[in-house]
Structures are given as structure tokens and as C-alpha cells.
Amino acid sequence: xxxxxxxxxxxxxxxxxxxxxxxxxxxxxxxxxxxxxxxxxxxxxxxxxxxxxxxxxxxxxxxxxxxxxxxxxxxxxxxxxxxxxxxxxxxxxxxxxxxxxxxxxxxxxxxxxxxxxxxxxxxxxxxxxxxxxxxxxxxxxxxxxxxxxxxxxxxxxxxxxxxxxxxxxxxxxxxxxxxxxx
Amino acid sequence: xxxxxxxxxxxxxxxxxxxxxxxxxxxxxxxxxxxxxxxxxxxxxxxxxxxxxxxxxxxxxxxxxxxxxxxxxxxxxxxxxxxxxxxxxxxxxxxxxxxxxxxxxxxxx
Numbered sequence: 001x002x003x004x005x006x007x008x009x010x011x012x013x014x015x016x017x018x019x020x021x022x023x024x025x026x027x028x029x030x031x032x033x034x035x036x037x038x039x040x041x042x043x044x045x046x047x048x049x050x051x052x053x054x055x056x057x058x059x060x061x062x063x064x065x066x067x068x069x070x071x072x073x074x075x076x077x078x079x080x081x082x083x084x085x086x087x088x089x090x091x092x093x094x095x096x097x098x099x100x101x102x103x104x105x106x107x108x109x110x111x112x113x114x115x116x117x118x119x120x121x122x123x124x125x126x127x128x129x130x131x132x133x134x135x136x137x138x139x140x141x142x143x144x145x146x147x148x149x150x151x152x153x154x155x156x157x158x159x160x161x162x163x164x165x166x167x168x169x170x171x172x173x174x175x176x177x178x179x180x181x182x
Numbered sequence: 183x184x185x186x187x188x189x190x191x192x193x194x195x196x197x198x199x200x201x202x203x204x205x206x207x208x209x210x211x212x213x214x215x216x217x218x219x220x221x222x223x224x225x226x227x228x229x230x231x232x233x234x235x236x237x238x239x240x241x242x243x244x245x246x247x248x249x250x251x252x253x254x255x256x257x258x259x260x261x262x263x264x265x266x267x268x269x270x271x272x273x274x275x276x277x278x279x280x281x282x283x284x285x286x287x288x289x290x291x
Contacts, residue, residue, distance in 0.1 A: 019220035026214045030207055038200055048210070055214050117199020124194050144196055171191060178189040 009067050018062065026055055029072065033079045039140045040083045040133070042125070044114040050086050054079040069154060076155045080137065087133055127177040131170055138163055139170040 011021035033054060038047035057078050065074060109115055109125055117125075128136055137156070141147040142163075149160040156163070215222050 019218055022218060023211070023215050023220050023222055027211050030210055034202075034207070034210075035198075035200075039198065042200075044200070044202060048206075051210070052214070052217075056217065059214075059218050114201045114203070115199055116201065117197070120194055121197055121199040125199060143191065144198065175190060178194065 005070055008071055009065075012062055012065070012071070013067075022059060022062070025071065025075075029075055030055075033075060036076065036079055036141070036145070037083050039144060040136065041086060042109055042115065043112050046086065050079070050082050053086075054082045057082065073151070073154045080155060084133055084137075123178070124174070127174045130177065131173065134158075135166050135170050138166045139174075142167045143171075 008021060008025070011017040012025070030051065034047055034051050037050045037054070038044065041047050041050060054075070058075055061078075065071075069077075109122065109129070115122075128139060131139060134156075138152065138158075141152055141155075142149075147155075149163050152158070152163050153160050158166075212222070
């Protein structure tokens, strides 16, 4: 464990220094976690909600953090679980919707104020939306964030082999969607 | 005639079509501070009261050391006498000095 990680975990474990250390932690990790969440939920407002839930869950769960993983890994795990829970709950709420959840998220893609990009970028996002949630996660983490399979294994609890296969299939699916007929 | 164009992910690129409101992250961090009851304006101060006391002692030592040093060395030899004369002369107005010199010359005549 590197000295800064050790020092951080020590500060987080001490009640008097905990709040200051956590405030510093938020500022260090908020952007990374935000974009990790945002790529899944698409909407800025939804990403904001999930990010808040993530940090409050982390704050309330500090006593249960045993230091058996790095703080960053722990935070990513919480953010991932909060995101998947959010998407599952959203799917439940839309069960009765005629359109189904993919179209609702697609609507986010088209209607959100903070979504604006090239046609190609939007087409890629639509293609990614066709993937199951966990495969979408793997694809986003590998393709956009360049997270190693070993780090992903720690965050998602899935073996490196399974992750590689999942990513490979995701790439094939997306490239197939992009194949054009002229 | 139909032709299929295979596009690779490399050609598509990695830019995201997403943006955030201005100052979002600063505001977000401040909001979390409030939620956890952390007063960042108080606790982010670099200097603590004991630091001010230490600084005052340091400044006092730096100011008083030359004074004590000068007082102690005034009893030592010609150099200190010269210093004293120089000090006294510095307190006298030049015009008064000139008048004194002229008066002295006149009285000798």
C-alpha cells in the first residue's frame, strides 16, 4: 500500500480527521465517478443523483471499510452498484410503459440539455445502449476509461477472462451496428 | 448495388457527447461538505493560533536581538565610541553645527 493511500485510510478511520479527509476524497474522485455513472445513466440530473447517493453511502459506510482494497476501488464499487440499482429501479418504473426502458433512455439521449455531440458520437451511444447493463459497464470502462481488466475484476467481482470475452463481444456488436449499407 | 462499409471503433473515437453545468463539480463538493457537516471555510485555514504565537515570538527575537547586541557591545573600545559619536552627530542639525563652528572661529579671533 503506498504511503498516501495508507495516510488517507488512517485519516478516514479517525473521527476527528474523517470529515476533512472525506471532503478531500470527494474533490479527488468526484469527476471520475461522475463520468463513470453518467456514461450509464446518460442524463446529467440522474448522474447527479446517483453520485450523491454514492458519496453518502460511502460516508455512512466508512466504519465498515476494512481497508482490504484501495479507497478508489471501494468507491468505484459503490458507484457501480448504485448505478445498476438506479437503472433496475428505472426499468421497474417503466415496466408498464409501452416503449420499454431502452427507448426511455434513448429519449434521454435525444432530449437532455447536457447531451450534444456529433451524429457519430450519438450513434455510438445508441449502439452501446443495445448492450445489457453489465456488458455496457465493461465496454465503457475499457473503451472510454482504459481501466485494466485486473482493476475491473476488483471493482466488478468478475474474472478477467469473462471480462475480456464480454468486451470482445460488445465491440463486435457495436461494429456490426455501424456497418452500413450504401 | 449494395455495399457494406465496416466501421471500426477506432474510426468512431472516444469523445463523449455529454456536458455538465458550469461550476457543477465545485458546487457538488460544497453540497457534500454540508451534508456531512463539514465546515470547509474554518478547517481549511492553514494557520492555527499556536502558529501565530510562535510567529510573534520569532519576530520578537529577531527585533530585540540587535538591540541587546548593540547595548552589550557599547562598552567595548574605540569602535563603540565612534559609533556613539556618529549617533550623536546624526541627531544634530547641520545648520546648528555650522553656527557652532562659525561662533568658535569668531571667538578665537
